[in-house]
Amino acid sequence: MKAFLLGLVLAMAAQGASAHDYTAGALKIDHPWARATPPGAPVAGGYLTITNTGTEPDRLLGGSSDGAKAVEIHESTVVDGVARMRPVKEGITIAPGETLKLEPGAMHLMFINPDNPLKHGDRFSATITFEAAGDVALGFAVVPMGATPEATADHEGHGEASE
DSSP states (O other), rough: HHHHHHHHHHHHHHHHHHEEEEEETTTEEEEEEOOOTTTOSEEEEEEEEEEOOSSSOOOEEEOOOTTEEEEEEEEEEEEEEHHHHOTTTTTEEEOOEEEEEHHHSSEEEEEEEEEOOOOTTOOOEEEEETTTEEEEEEEEEEEEEOOGGGGTOOOOOOOOOOO
């Protein structure tokens, strides 16, 4: 019985250590995070990395969250020195062997009209939807305003999502 309990505790500890990495079929989803937002902010950005380890493409279609009116995929570009952002309604295809980075200043998730400001150190739940892999529930760690992808590499806020 002691060996069983020890095994269970070790398995739970290992799960906690990778609580910010997810898999959905052949897709590996790494470190979902968002920046803290000021009170009343009408949007918040969500960032993560998706790697397709399979032999078939899949398409990220969008998502949902109980804490926001909508979750959309957006693309940021600079055209003639002017920054622009637009929704990507057709989704993003991830080819076999390809890695898609959703990050500030590029493709990202946009949480529209969040219910509450995102505060550094908090976590929140959201679901992203793929054409083949379906819905994947994620926990997003909230990092300081202005944080860069490199600054989040230590997986600050690592852990389970809170409701």
